[in-house]
Amino acid sequence: MTSGNNGATTPEDDDPFGYLYADGQANGAQPPSGGGYGYPNSVNRVRAVGQRQYGQPAPGQQQTAAYGQAPQQQGAYGQSNAHYAAPETFPGGGAPTAPQQTGHGGGGGRRGPNTKGLLIGAIAVVAAVVIGIGVAMMNGNSDDKAGGGASPTPTTSQNTKPSQSPSNATSTDLPKTDAKDLQLGGGATRASDVKGAKSDGGTYVTGFNAVGSSITWTVDNIPAGGKYSVYVGYSVPGKDATATLTVNGTPSKTPVGLKNWAGAAQGDYEKGWTKTYNWVQLKKGTNTVNLSCGQGNQCDALIDQLWLVKGWVGS
Structure with a gap:
């Protein structure tokens, strides 16, 4: 051209x-x-x-609007539009699927934290703790009300100086014994040359400072099973001693503390007279209380008396 x-x-x-x-x-x-x-x-x-136009619409299709103009609606609101019909409406189309929700609102899809479930779990934990405490308290009360049977492991006591007249305790009509009435074993013997013993005639047990030495008290007429405190009258020569307590054949896990509560000088038995106590469980009727010098004990002490007090003193 x-x-x-x-x-x-x-x-x-x-x-x-x-x-x-x-x-x-x-x-x-x-x-x-x-x-x-x-x-x-x-x-x-x-x-x-x-x-500018981009060709004529095909039959059955919506006419393309000019650039910048809104397309004309085909049919009234709510009526189907052939050009924008859902795939499932065409022959062979798939089954409609439910729309998936997102966010934290109601319906399906992802949800926010399950705060209700967490709250229920926390309440359950607190309830379990409260129930456990209640059961423990009930068991403690049942021990106080127990009518018989000795504890398999008698509990020992005090780390402070015993008072002369313990509060919340009484020895009225409960058994008491002097050294002259105790059953001795091992190298233990009786003597009365050291002054200050409170037993009848000033008699006390000596020779206790050797492994195997023992003192046995057979206690009769216990009115009811339950908690008692067994007192030991003793003297130490200005230093602490220990012994093993056994009740009805069951040894205590903690040794008897024969401390120098009197503050006696070294070697002064006469100034060393004092007392201590241990917590025990006794049964109604007859019980056996044994004080012995076992392996690991320091038993340099004189023993003059043993007696009982109802309840666990100081508890």
Whole structure:
């Protein structure tokens, strides 16, 4: 084709501003005037913004709106639109699927933290703790009310100096014994040359400072089973001693503390007389209380009396 009559040979050769140059004007380029621009019969066509069309709609399809204009609605609100119909409405389409919810609202999908479940779990834990405490307290009360049977492991006592007349305790009508009435074993013997013993005639047990030495007291007429405190009257020569307590054949896990509560000087038995106590469980009737020097004990002490007090003193 020839320039000036047929325009550019290809669209890309069509210079939209050819009319500004001499050679373009010579070839027939014209300023735009509502139609095409550039060379005659050029392929470009000027369209106002929003007016360019991109072909005719196919049958059954919605007509494409001009750029910047809203498409026309096909049919009334709520009626199906063939162009935007769901896939399941076409032949062979899949079954409809429920929409998935996201976020923390109601319905399906992901949910937020289960605070209600956490609260129920916390309440259950607190309830279990309260029930456990209640059971423990009930068991403690049942021990106080027990009518018979000795504890398998008698509990020992005090780390402070015993008072002369213990509060919450009484020895009225409960058994008491002196050294002269005790059953001795091992190297234990009786003597009365050290002054200060409170037993009848000033008699006390000596020779207790040897493994295997023992003192046995058979206690009769216990009115009821339960908690008692067994007192031991003794003297130490200005230093602490220990012994093993056994009740009804069951040894205590803690040794008897024969401490120098009197504050006696070294070697002074006469000034060392004092007392101590241990907690025990006794049964109704006859019980056996044994004080012995076992392995690991320091038994340098004189024993003059043993007696009982109802309940666990100081508890």
